[in-house]
Amino acid sequence: MSPSDAVSAFSALYGGEPEGVWAAPGRVNLIGEHTDYNAGFVMPLALPHMTVAAVRRRDDGVLRVHSGDSPSGVVVLSVESLDPPPSSQLRFAPFEQGVPPSVGGDRGGWAAYPAGVLWALRKAGLSAGGADIHFESDVPTGAGLSSSAALEVSTGLALNDLYGLDLSRPRLAQLCQVAENAFVGVPSGIMDQMASACCEAGHVLYLDTRDLTQRQVPFDLAAEGLTLLVVDTRVKHALGDGEYAKRRAGCEEGARLLGVPALRDVPYTSLDDALARLTDPTIRRLVRHVVTEDHRVEEVITLLDAGRPRDIGPVLVAGHASLRDDFAVSAPELDLVVDTALASGALGARMTGGGFGGSAIVLAEVSRADRIQAAVESAFATAGHRAPRTFPATPSAGARRVA
Template sequence: MRVAEEFRAAFGREPEGVWHAPGRVNLIGEHTDYNGGFVLPFAVPWGVACAAARRDDEVVRLLSLQDGSARVHEIAVLDEAEGWTRYVAGVFWALRRAGHAAGGADLVIDGDVPRGAGLSSSAALEVSVALALDELYGLGLGRMELALLAQRAENDFVGMPCGIMDQAASALSREGHALFMDCRSLASRAVPLDLAAEGFQVLIIDTGVHHELADGQYARRRRDCENAAKRLGVEALRDVTDLAGALAVLEGDERRRTQHVVTENHRVEAVIGLLRAGALREIGALLNASHLSLRDQYEVSCAELDVAVEAAVRGGARGARMTGGGFGGSAIALVPVDRLDSVRHEVARAYEARGWRAPRFLPAVPSPGARRLA
């Protein structure tokens, strides 16, 4: 195993284990997690592997095989960090702040999540390290506890105000299933998603673009939602039961954000109902509606995503939508396997006609969650 070999070369000893956590793609339920709502992600085949061993001091030594510099970074537990090492340092910080006695460690990180595709490589990194430390130090943490600690690392140490979906999907997913989760109660259950048996594939369309306004705009939309909830006198927008009444009170951005969140939660529940009924092909219309809402009400799409979605449907997809935070990254399309070539051709042709770089196409297979590999 490459990551174990590199560990031996870097540190001159054997790793005590190798742990892996996957990235995720979200079938539906976008920007609902931090509003206490519903989500339906699943793990993808790509993720982050972490070879690790304990140290008897407070030092953390880190090597990433994707860093390009072959540099071993050295930090002290609870110290500040820079760049990608913040995500690892944040996990140590979150564990210590929660009262868990995780000491130092030597770590080698190896990831194959496609870069820039919006498939939550940061959550995969956090969860793989959290799982490694949990087992190395015998902390006895449950999977949701690990996800919450990884989220805290990203929220409070890195400074990215993400919801719980990404880390939970990485920690809890099951092969061949999507993960339905209530982001308020944290209750979750696995929902069978046997795409191949139904003659379908979820195709990821990686636009290859990331617009720089993304991070600030993400935080702004979260504030819009919090302000709308306060104005409506509810804890979170998932508590809105009278949408027409709420929209009559609100205006501007708060009105649009509320309309998206409330209707998106309903779409998640509708998709669950259709999957239970064995009507996978019928969820396409809900994917389309989700994209339109994200484009027009939440305003987190971009031209590259819109063109990918429109071209995929034109090429024969049953439905398509942007996935992830937005402003770039990826779209997903629900495609009958006999239409895959047509969809890829139509999207590629639409990009070429606009002089854009060709998108990348990736098959999204519902994969296992975080686990020990060796």
């Protein structure tokens, strides 16, 4: 996204220049799915796709937000009136850029995300005030690539800088998660916001979501003749709207039944014993996925540290099978990408993100990438699906000021 375009649009909307322009990327997760809200391990990387925010402070208690992707026009909100609904009314509200918000009621609209960030900053006792904000974004929405986190983090970083809040990147990510959980009503973990705020170019982020310990791991697939493709199925099944929250609740119940703070605390070596203590087959499957997925993250980091990126392929495949069969969050389109890519010579593939549509990743030799992409597109056409969108996942920089 071009900062100059955002500045021009800001000036046309609000009159005058913004005080600066900030950008935050979307992310794709290499491995570690549905582990972040179980205090586990994840390995995301930032994408080159970004949300750009041109921002100027206001001193009259007004927040005005506008998105170049939304037909709803400028949304005007009172800073003092930003309040989340009672916890009993919180519900899963998927991010939809085209839906105008009713902040203080329905949380389905896009403006609830930046509004929620300002609310979370003020709730934490920080002296953030009003602002004029214009957003531009090329992060695909509904693709499981964290367009919502990019919106939150770009907002949070801009307000942090303009109001001199002196927040660390992990703390900023935590407050953006508070906005998503408590204000918007999405019970997400911390991975998306941490990836958007903290990733570095050329690396994947190895993150312990319990204490936010992180390590930047070099991830130069091109040097090995490899590429990681993102295949956006351009499908989002409505079935998934409430299922994420159900999965999280099931995981929390599994931890309670096993007497541990979180499923991260169930040792992989004792998994069979733990599963034998669970009588509910659904909870048993959820627990098995989370514990084995944490183990898969450890396998991948070991292979990357050993300079063996080709060998992570089977681990990705095993992760997809677990998400499909145990966690039950895949979709026919995602399975079709994975099955077709593997049959066409991919080293590994799996769905990524929350599931029920969205994107898959494919690890492949560069020399086979075009053939694999063509095979997936042909398979989608044969099945009568909308053509997928495919692009390479280039490990990119996290949030930053760009103008």
